[in-house]
Amino acid sequence: MPSLHVAIIGAGIIGLSTAFELLSRGCEVTVIDPDPGQGASRAAAGMLAPAAETTWGQGILHELLGASNQRYPQFVERIEQATGLRPDYLRNATLVVASEPADRDALHELVQLQTNLGFSAEVLLPSAARRLEPALASNIAGAVRCAGDHQIDPRSVVRILAGHLDAHLDAHLVREPAVELLQRAGATRAVRTGSGRIIEADQVVLAAGLGTVAGAPRLPLRPVYGDIFRLQGPSGPPLLQHTVRGIVHRDPVYLVPRADGSLVLGASSREDGNEAVNIGQMHRLLDxxxxxxxGIVDCSLNEVIARARPGTPDDRPLVGRLDDGLVLSTGYSRHGVLLTPFGSALAADLVQGLPPNAEHARAVDPARFTDPARFTDPRRAGGHAAPTRMEMHR
Ligand SMILES: Cc1cc2nc3c(=O)[nH]c(=O)nc-3n(C[C@H](O)[C@H](O)[C@H](O)COP(=O)(O)OP(=O)(O)OC[C@H]3O[C@@H](n4cnc5c(N)ncnc54)[C@H](O)[C@@H]3O)c2cc1C
Structure with missing residues (x-):
């Protein structure tokens, strides 16, 4: 029997990992993107932090984040087995640190939420936190250690998976934009590219982040811009071992140390429609x-970049079947790297017509916005996110 041919629009971390998943299940894939890996995935810090990300009113989202985090070791293992290359995945845990006594309430609130959701959270005195991370300021007010929150360099995942496509006999990477979805008998069956080429497919996956294609429905997406730094740490021992997420005068900031001694410092969250790096936000983050x-002042600057997160009204992605030939997988907001193992497996199940976890599929079904009457169960629908003082901007 000939293998299923799947066209995937978008080569960010979601499109590439969906291609990887489908290839490993015996499908043939064509990935279409004029600029692979240069969207939100280029900017992402790569924190895999379901516990530190906890916020009120997002029970089902946190279940998805926790489930995807648990799949990460196996996801990384499978990539290494298939390609011989290992993504930069670091199981280094996360410290959430309150800078001022006034920020300590937010920490207590976080711990209560984490405990309710079954995440591990260890409250530390400032002295204990500084024993773990001597580079922390001497006047911090408190900390929580999230032992299960780790990190990956998303650029390493994108690089390895794009190389896998180039090397795989059943994969093709078309460096052009997809401009139109073409239908036959009410089902998507082909994609027209910028040069006018028609790519026929048994199934099409739309994983273009915020990108648009004629013939696709209008989606409830909005750009949520983030400014973020890449730094080179001072020579000698690394400045930090853990990922450090701080709240400073109620303002969030994070530092993600990589194995090579570099650090990612982020990130702002703004909806001003401006694609350029914002100097005011950069100043605030650095301060x-x-x-x-x-000791951050002894680092040197490698890069400053701004990208838009594909935001949805409830922060949950949009993954589901749109017609007999079209599956949607986008809207990963601030959680796309963490949700990659979950999202790629779900999209592949939908493409192959395999039954997914019903509750998880329902939580991300795009129909919740077009047919809300089917999604009235408050626990399952999860409600709109109420930001807490601890809400972090990825
Ligand atoms: C500053 C910042 C920090 C972040 N930190 C984290 C973090 O720590 N942890 C985490 O889990 N998430 C984080 N995120 C979120 C994460 O980056 C996104 O959720 C994730 O990258 C989305 O991946 P994607 O593949 O859907 O989109 P993208 O990476 O944007 O990829 C979409 C691709 O589609 C292509 N495309 C668009 N239109 C078309 C078209 N018409 N035809 C063909 N191709 C098209 C684009 O060229 C692009 O390559 C962060 C985001 C930002 C901005």
């Missing part, structure tokens, strides 16, 4: 990072 980890 907050310096209050938390004073």
């Amino acid at each position: 907050n990072a310096r209050r938390l980890v004073p």
Whole structure:
């Protein structure tokens, strides 16, 4: 029997990992993207932090984040087995640090939420936190250690998976934009590219982040811009071992140390429609990072970048079947790297017509916005996110 041919629009971390999943299940894939890996996935810090990300009113989202986090070791293992290359995945845990006594309430609130959701959270005195991370400022007010929250460098995942496509006999990477979805008998059956080429497919996956294609429905997406730094740590021992997420005067900031001694410092969250790096946001991030980890001033600057997160009204992605030939997988908001193992497996199940976990599929079904009457169960629908003081901007 000939293998299923799947066209995937978008080569960010979601499109590429969906291609990887489908290839490993015996499908043939064509991935279409003029600029692979240069969207939100280029900017992402790669925190895999379901516990530290906890916020009120998002029970089902946190279940998805926790489930995807648990799949990460196996996801990384499978990539290494298939390609011989290992993504930069670091199981280094996360410290959430309150900078001021006034920020300590937010920490207590976080711990209560984490405990309710079954995440592990260890409250630390400032002295204990500084024993773990001597670079923390001497006047921090408290900390929580999230032992299950780790990190991956999303650029390493994108690089390895794009190389896998180039090397795989059943994969093709078309470096052009997809401009139109073509239908036959009410089902999507082909994609027209920018040069006018028609790519026929048994199934099409639309994984273009915020990108649009004629013939696709209008989606409830909005750009949520983030400014973020890449730094080179000072020579000698690394500045930090853990990922440090801080709250400084109620303002969030994070530092993600990589194995090579570099650090990611982020991130702002703005909806001003401006694609360029915002100087005011950069100043605020640097200032907050310096209050938390004073030694940051000895780092050098490698890169400053701004990208838009594909935001949805409830922060949950949009993954589901749109017609007999079209599956949607986008809207991963601030959680796309963490949700990659979950999202790629779900999209592959939908493409192959395999039954997914019903509750998880329902939580991300795009129909919740077009047919809300089917999604009235408050626990399952999860409600709109009420930001807490601890809400972090990825
Ligand atoms: C500053 C920042 C920090 C972040 N930190 C984290 C983090 O720590 N942890 C985490 O889990 N998430 C994080 N995120 C979120 C994460 O980056 C996104 O959720 C994730 O990258 C989305 O992946 P994607 O593949 O859907 O989209 P993208 O990476 O945007 O990829 C979409 C691709 O589609 C292509 N495309 C668009 N239109 C078309 C078209 N018409 N035809 C063909 N191709 C098209 C684009 O060229 C692009 O390559 C962060 C985001 C930002 C901005």
